[in-house]
Amino acid sequence: MATTTMAKALNAALADALADDERVLVFGEDVGKLGGVFRITDGLQARFGDKRCFDTPLAEAGIVGFAVGLAMSGLRPVVEMQFDAFAYPAFEQIASHVAKLRNRTRGALGVPMVIRVPYAGGIGGVEHHCDSSEAYYAHTPGLKVVTPATVADAYSLLREAIADPDPVVFLEPKKLYFSSAEAELPAATEPFGRAVVRRPGTDATLIAYGPAVPVALEAAEAAREEGWDLEVVDVRTIVPLDDATIAASVRRTGRCVVVSEAQGFAGVGAEIAARVQERCFHALHAPVLRVSGLDIPYPAPMLEHTHLPGVDRVLDTVARLQWDDRPDARWLPQGSAA
Amino acid sequence: MTTTPQAVRRASPRTRPPAKKPTKAPAREQAATDPAAALLPQTEPVRLLDPDGTPRPARADYPEPPVEALREMYRRMVVGRRFDTQATALTKQGRLAVYPSSRGQEACQVGAVLAVRDTDWVFPTYRESMALVSRGIDPVEVLTLLRGDWHCGYDPTRVHTAPQCTPLATQCVHAAGLAYGEAHQGRDTVALAFIGDGATSEGDFHEGVNFAAVFKAPVVFFVQNNKYAISVPLSRQTAAPSLAYKGVGYGVPSEQVDGNDPVAVLAVLTRAVAHARAGNGPYLVEAHTYRMEPHTNADDATRYRDGAEVDTWRDRDPVARLETYLRTRGALDDAAVAAIAEQAEAYAADLRERMHTQPEVDPLSLFDHVYATPTPQLVEQRELVRAELAADREDGR
Numbered sequence: 001m002a003t004t005t006m007a008k009a010l011n012a013a014l015a016d017a018l019a020d021d022e023r024v025l026v027f028g029e030d031v032g033k034l035g036g037v038f039r040i041t042d043g044l045q046a047r048f049g050d051k052r053c054f055d056t057p058l059a060e061a062g063i064v065g066f067a068v069g070l071a072m073s074g075l076r077p078v079v080e081m082q083f084d085a086f087a088y089p090a091f092e093q094i095a096s097h098v099a100k101l102r103n104r105t106r107g108a109l110g111v112p113m114v115i116r117v118p119y120a121g122g123i124g125g126v127e128h129h130c131d132s133s134e135a136y137y138a139h140t141p142g143l144k145v146v147t148p149a150t151v152a153d154a155y156s157l158l159r160e161a162i163a164d165p166d167p168v169v170f171l172e173p174k175k176l177y178f179s180s181a182e183a184e185l186p187a188a189t190e191p192f193g194r195a196v197v198r199r200p201g202t203d204a205t206l207i208a209y210g211p212a213v214p215v216a217l218e219a220a221e222a223a224r225e226e227g228w229d230l231e232v233v234d235v236r237t238i239v240p241l242d243d244a245t246i247a248a249s250v251r252r253t254g255r256c257v258v259v260s261e262a263q264g265f266a267g268v269g270a271e272i273a274a275r276v277q278e279r280c281f282h283a284l285h286a287p288v289l290r291v292s293g294l295d296i297p298y299p300a301p302m303l304e305h306t307h308l309p310g311v312d313r314v315l316d317t318v319a320r321l322q323w324d325d326r327p328d329a330r331w332l333p334q335g336s337a338a
Numbered sequence: 339m340t341t342t343p344q345a346v347r348r349a350s351p352r353t354r355p356p357a358k359k360p361t362k363a364p365a366r367e368q369a370a371t372d373p374a375a376a377l378l379p380q381t382e383p384v385r386l387l388d389p390d391g392t393p394r395p396a397r398a399d400y401p402e403p404p405v406e407a408l409r410e411m412y413r414r415m416v417v418g419r420r421f422d423t424q425a426t427a428l429t430k431q432g433r434l435a436v437y438p439s440s441r442g443q444e445a446c447q448v449g450a451v452l453a454v455r456d457t458d459w460v461f462p463t464y465r466e467s468m469a470l471v472s473r474g475i476d477p478v479e480v481l482t483l484l485r486g487d488w489h490c491g492y493d494p495t496r497v498h499t500a501p502q503c504t505p506l507a508t509q510c511v512h513a514a515g516l517a518y519g520e521a522h523q524g525r526d527t528v529a530l531a532f533i534g535d536g537a538t539s540e541g542d543f544h545e546g547v548n549f550a551a552v553f554k555a556p557v558v559f560f561v562q563n564n565k566y567a568i569s570v571p572l573s574r575q576t577a578a579p580s581l582a583y584k585g586v587g588y589g590v591p592s593e594q595v596d597g598n599d600p601v602a603v604l605a606v607l608t609r610a611v612a613h614a615r616a617g618n619g620p621y622l623v624e625a626h627t628y629r630m631e632p633h634t635n636a637d638d639a640t641r642y643r644d645g646a647e648v649d650t651w652r653d654r655d656p657v658a659r660l661e662t663y664l665r666t667r668g669a670l671d672d673a674a675v676a677a678i679a680e681q682a683e684a685y686a687a688d689l690r691e692r693m694h695t696q697p698e699v700d701p702l703s704l705f706d707h708v709y710a711t712p713t714p715q716l717v718e719q720r721e722l723v724r725a726e727l728a729a730d731r732e733d734g735r
Contacts, residue, residue, distance in 0.1 A: 062511050062546070065549075069518070070519040072515070073516050073527075075519045097505075104489040106706075110710060243715070
């Protein structure tokens, strides 16, 4: 089995989709000759020609709106937004048209497309290059929202996204682009709507997605020294969400921490925590806790390590899971004794 | 400079009543020295009929459309106006939530759809109900959005018409993408994007025109400048000499036309569509017209414009203008006018009757088309609503 990176797996998925389906078009800013600022489209224009992989004017609403029209004509557009925060001009197109056209037309006009977004931080990027924007998309009915954390998933989920009859926002964790793993491509991993247990454990469940998955795995490894055996669930597809796998894990372990890199308030981690609480209340030995980024605009590079949830913050939170069956003092009404 | 076949063809004597020498198109003659000149609109809106229906001198650049086409245009304008009046009446009876009238814009509404083929795609806004029924779409399906039983009532793929677009100008980029996608697949489809004066201030208008130009997509952007964006006058939208001047910056040839002159609207749009279909890229047309009614039935236009202004435009009525001209040409007489009016009445009566039937809407259909296959969460919510409805029935609600 060969070692490869997530960036190369994504590139292979695009190349294989272009080769297998002539309706597929790949376009965006700098995706042609340059191969994208992260080289995800490297070599595609040379191999498939500039009618299949091409640069566009620098206008994100235009790119996504153009994709809507192409999808209406029967094609399968795959667009690249250069960075998370640069996708915001396209938000009206995404929220008002991409997400709604199938529903507006009673199913007559679906607009299958993939909007690829390099997202989240951890690479020392300056402002507007490191946003975790998944909640905006996940809060918009009609979109599927997918984020791989492994090399094999990067390939398999992207192929599935391109073949899907519905629009997919495909969030690529930038800091994992050049992470490598042994992977046989083409890979076929679990389909959309399935979360995966990345590490089995018995004492508590860490639920994570995208860039937070490696953090959760590292924390689980470090927790062994503390005597905790932690399970790690990789959500993979935020929409559709696999409530069943997540709840089954938490019922087994009885404790749960949701780990996400995004700012926490009103985020995807909050949604997952609420759903776990609804489904697992009687199996829980402690409140469901969350570890997230801070509720601040993404900080400047020299301060991002303070913002990003790391192993220590995860372990500190795991420590608060009422292991001695005593309530967490910080949640008690003032003046009452623990 | 690119010229369409129409640009050099002489008007045939049959369609040129006063035999005068064709007038010049000065801007276009400078094209050899100034590349921008070829793209600029003429300094005055193209007009082939005066407001009183008198034909103006024939011109080489815009030959008059065949009289049969103009007669059909008149018929559709009369039916369209009657439809519009009926739809406004339906709001007063509570059958429609709201209706944005296009009364006064009949030449634009009908001329645009007459200029394209059934296989071409139209990208309408919410004010294009008249254009859509003129295109032959079932008026009940057109009014579904405003009746409120669903969003888009027609199947866009069957009638080659996008859902009526409410977010301003967003349809401009769809038109560019559709047109490029059709050409990419070897089809000669043209996309016609409707847009209003206010929406030309939106970014998506500019991105749509620019994308179409860069990708040479066959799109006609048709701006109906009806002078008001709800209450905001044109002077707050642009400092350009006219909206047609917005094309030159994108390398898109443009024209302005008297939007209440049906003959000129059809002539200009016919040329624009031919330009696009011939592979020359997009074209921008601005029609100067006027919204005779308030923005919608919920608007009070007296707060921002006076009656005298409305009266000036009443004198430029496009339906009367075409009727007078066709009568002069001998293409229309009292009997024909009466027969068309009768058709329009029958059309309105049929619509009235069908709109008085309360549509059946199944609440469970809310979950059917969010995705091709509902997510597990939607399946759960569907079950919840089903149980709520069953409980309501048991309680006799």
